[in-house]
Amino acid sequence: MAQLDVRQKLEILADAAKYDASCASSGTAKRNSKDGKGIGSTEGMGICHAYAPDGRCISLLKILLTNSCIFDCHYCINRKSSNVRRARFTAQEVVNLTLSFYRRNYIEGLFLSSGIIRSPDYTMEQIVEVARSLREDHQFRGYIHLKTIPDADPELVRLAGLHADRVSINVELPTAGGLKRLAPEKDGARIEGAMRDMKRAIIDTGDARQRYRSAPRFAPAGQSTQMIVGADAATDGDIVARASTLYDRFGLRRVYYSAFSPIPDASTVLPLQRPPLMREHRLYQSDWLMRFYGFQPQEVVAATDATTGMLPLDIDPKLAWALKFRDRFPVDVNRAPREMLWRIPGLGTKAVARILSARRWRRLRLDDIARLTVSVAKVRPFIVTDDWRPVLLADRGDISALVAPKAATRQLELFAA
């Protein structure tokens, strides 16, 4: 490997980390000021944003320890057979970078992942050493998110959890068949075993801290994972079902979805095109429905197209569900339980909380609902108020045209109000 200075390594290893979706601000137009005109960049890698357990948005230095790897996962630009420039930080270099960026107020924490070098244990030791040194040698109190290596010794993973705020391990693909085909050296059972161990350690240390405040913390911000979307034949229905199982079994805080991006010199087993970014967005929306809107996974799956198993791209999954189950509407906002109010397209959880609070004192009219939502026209077909009753949805042939969002307002649709 050619001798590189820290700046060159940073360029390579920050760029190589961009494929991890655990914190992402992707999807915007490409702009930069490298030509000396203007300031700012939407392309630069290295600093990303994540949400702390208390809801704050924080900036993280997001890098790989190395982009060399002894594995050959087909979808990965850092795989053994890939023809990319390689670089490797020492643990001390990552510590120094983190501290100097922190002191300059560029970042509030570190997101560290890595390719596998020599062995999973050796790599994990290096990752743990970065976190240990930051915490113990430098009393670093900022946020640390560590990606753990699937086959590493559980003791090393435990040490990672003692120093990190969040730990994560990628399940990579939604189905066992997909993993076997595209990442043959990875073992789904071992990945799940590591997630199970982490869940147990998080629960045990949480219990211990209830009794003894001096008990050590273990990954207080929990664990997360990531799935690649569109690299294999898994449908949205498969992905939603898999995400739900992961939340249930391993108590994950988040499942991240990363639309597969074609890579240079790609293997022939990969698709030539990336899936539409909107697909990734729809999956995040369906995830949101399960975590905050009381939807069961089978309800989200029911919103997919029966033939393709895919969520519609032109409307959000909540609206897709409502249009499939028209007989559940209209919903009387003055009487319906919270769970049914959550199912009304265009009403967010905050709007529902306000409806529940307001209706204790008076009966709600259409104007009241209009003040709680971006577009009452979109909500109107689905609700009954004191002064409004729509034509039954089942009787309306024009309903899709009426409620489908225009392009510019699509991002607002689920989280409106």
Ligand code: SF4
């Ligand atoms: S183990 Fe990780 S870094 Fe290595 S090829 Fe597979 S996905 Fe890429």
